[in-house]
Amino acid sequence: MNTGIRAGDFLVAGLALVLVGWSYVHFWHSEPAASLEVWVDGARHASLPLIESRTLAIEGVLGASRIELAPGRARFLASPCESKRCVHTGWIDQGGMVAACLPNRVSLHVQGRDRRYDAINL
Amino acid sequence: MPVETVTTRPEDHRIAWLAALAIAIHVLEAAIPSPVPGLKPGLANLVTLLALLAFGWRTAVWVSLLRVLVGSLILGSFLTPTFMLSLAGALASLLALGLGRALGRHWLGPLGLSLLAALGHISGQFLLAYALFIPHPGLWHLFPPLLTAALIFGILNGIIANLALQGVDRIGTPREGTASRT
Amino acid sequence: MTAEIRKRLYLLPVLIAVLLAACQPAEPPLIERRFIALGTIIDISLYGIDAERADPVLAAIERDFHRLHHDWHAWEESRLTTLNTTLQQGKRAPVPAGLAAVLEQARGLNRSSGGLFEPAIGGLMALWGFHGNDLPGKVPEADAIAAWLAERPRMNDLELEGGHARSTNPRLQLDLGAFAKGVAVDRAIDRLRDAGIGNAIVNAGGDLRAIGARERPWRIGIRHPRAPGVLASIETQGDESIFTSGDYERYFEAEGKRYHHIIDPRNGYPARGTASLTVIHSEAAVADAAATALFVAGDAWPQTAADMGIERVMRVRPDGTVELSPAMAERIRFETDIEPEVTLRGLP
Known part of the structure; x- marks a missing residue:
């Protein structure tokens, strides 16, 4: 009969363990969740994960810009500037995409999952 | 009108019984809610494995394919994506078992075979799901935990298979072709 | 045999740990600098150089940009x-x-x-x-x-x-808006090259020039003019500028019509028929001017492209259909789920 633990069983179990470990490294580790860098007046202000939905206020040179974070994307909700171009930009969701309120000196930069693009031609 | 008699061999009975058992488990497993789609203990696979070890390759293939076919008919999923995933899993699992078998039965025991079958099963399902249904890279995020589950259940099923076969050994080894059902 | 293998099994965790470490992607030696000038965000990425060497050049480039901003403001x-x-x-x-x-x-x-x-x-x-x-x-x-x-x-x-x-014309008023960014980007690239930096992107609000490569070619996404996200991508080769003029950059709406900032000097109104126009050319200043000129040219863009010596052009029309020059078609890769309707238009 074919019962009992054999040498090959250990080998298969070992290889299976390696395979499982490798799968985590390969499928999980190389693709960290997208994050959002918030820059204020030429300096990095914060780096926020784009995992859950929330809104927050960023203090710029004119006043507070309200931004919304959501899984994988972000946008300006309101801004103290006059033109509201930042709000009109809408959602940014790809690594390298930018939304900016230049009068308030606040800009949002999506950092890609595996950074598919080094820059986005706008 | 001439009556045609269908003669059944003991092997056919065996396949029918084992397949019935596998189908019952298959349907039960489908009824159990799972936190992650595709996450199942794989007890139906265990029947295939036992069929292979106790009665050989031919029986195992029949049991496995009958389970997928009849199981899907009972669940009403025949030719739906669920069925195709099930079939892909069964075929990949059989392929892995065949490979394991080719390595030699003295070298590789039930535990190793069970692991091979479990890993083959989930890999086959995943490849098909990715190729046909959800060609989105995000799908692969599910792969590592499912592979982990396959590892755990593969080992557990291997241990169960070992115990079951040891039990059979004590009662008396059924021999292929001569064993009969009572 | 079994006992020996069992002994060996203790090595497995070690093996896995080694494999995990080996697969860990090393942090790419990418240096990035970001500041606001010329009414947009300037982003400079450098590859394969240490920060000490990069810092003085980047500071000089930033000064250049600010100076041009003050010299050329329209x-x-x-x-x-x-x-x-x-x-x-x-x-x-x-x-x-x-x-x-x-x-x-x-x-x-x-x-x-x-x-x-x-x-x-x-x-x-x-x-x-x-x-x-x-x-x-x-x-x-x-x-x-x-x-x-x-x-x-x-x-x-x-x-x-x-x-x-x-x-000789009292109405003449110079506006380098369609040109200044390109010139500034070229100057920045010159400065980088003078400092021996051969792998870089100078990105002025999305219009950019890329030289060299990182561990792979620089990959540039081109924004979809009508939807959020990326329409297409290009991997740069050697030394290339990619400039896009779009009707979505600065515009207002009045009575349901969109009026954007790319004005046709022939009739005095925003140029119609194009949503975005992308060109690739080695010099950023040329690419900048050409993106505007070809946008204004509308359907006649292939002639203007030929006149200006531009070989790679993509035009997206307001209905989402795409026109490509043959040389552009070889380089572009669409990134949308459904590939847009594409027409090839040869240059005369």
Whole structure:
């Protein structure tokens, strides 16, 4: 009969363990969740994960810009500037995409999952 | 009108019984809610494995394919994506078992075979799901935990298979072709 | 045998740990600098160089950008606005050597574009209200546009000689908006090269020039003009500038119609028929001027591209259909779920 633990069983179990470990490294580790860098007046202000939905206020040179974070994307909700171009930009969701309120000196930069693009031609 | 008699061999009975058992488990497993789609203990696979070890390759293939076919008919999923995933899993699992078998039965025991079958099963399902249904890279995020589950259940099923076969050994080894059902 | 293997099994965790460590992607040696100038965000990425060597060059580039911003601003007090005022008074104005070279280059591109790239358009831009940080809300009077067209100033009305400039047309008002970014990007790349830096992207609000590569080619996404996200991507080769002019960059809506900032100097109204136009060319200044000129050219863009020596062009029309020059078709990769309807248009 074919019962009992054999040498090959250990080998298969070992290889299976390696395979499982490798799968985590390969499928999980190389693709960290997208994050959002918030820059204020030429300096990095914060780096926020784009995992859950929330809104927050960023203090710029004119006043507070309200931004919304959501899984994988972000946008300006309101801004103290006059033109509201930042709000009109809408959602940014790809690594390298930018939304900016230049009068308030606040800009949002999506950092890609595996950074598919080094820059986005706008 | 001439009556045609269908003669059944003991092997056919065996396949029918084992397949019935596998189908019952298959349907039960489908009824159990799972936190992650595709996450199942794989007890139906265990029947295939036992069929292979106790009665050989031919029986195992029949049991496995009958389970997928009849199981899907009972669940009403025949030719739906669920069925195709099930079939892909069964075929990949059989392929892995065949490979394991080719390595030699003295070298590789039930535990190793069970692991091979479990890993083959989930890999086959995943490849098909990715190729046909959800060609989105995000799908692969599910792969590592499912592979982990396959590892755990593969080992557990291997241990169960070992115990079951040891039990059979004590009662008396059924021999292929001569064993009969009572 | 089994006992031995069991012993070996203890090695497995070690093996896995080693494998995990080996697969850990090393942090790419990428240096990034970001600042605001020329009314946009300037992003500089350098690859394969240490920070100590990069810092002084980056600081110099940042100073350059700020200086150009102050020299060339089209409506805030700048050397350019001073020059414009003097020219409009019909007087001879002194032009610094740097600016003179830029104006000469602009004049050359104005000629090759058949007047579609028109730096003398400042008066019309002001009329439309695009000279201001805020967007205009209404369309100018048709009479005002007609008056500008009647005297339509051109780059040829500008005489440049011996460090001085003079205009024969009182309506001539220089606006380097479609050109300054390109020139500034070229200067930044020159500075990087002088410092021995061969792998870099200088990105001025999405218009950029890329030299060299990182561990793979630089990968540039091109924004979809009508949807969020990326329409297509290009991997740069060697030394290439990618510039896009789009009707979504600065625009206002009045009575349900979109009025954007790319004005056709031939009729005085925003150019129609194109949503975005992308060109690839080695020099950023040329690419910048060409993106504008080809956008204005509308359906006739292949002729303008040929005249300006541009081989790689992508035009997205407002209905989402795409036109490509054959050389562009070889390089572009669409990134949308459904590939857009594409037409190849050969250059004459």
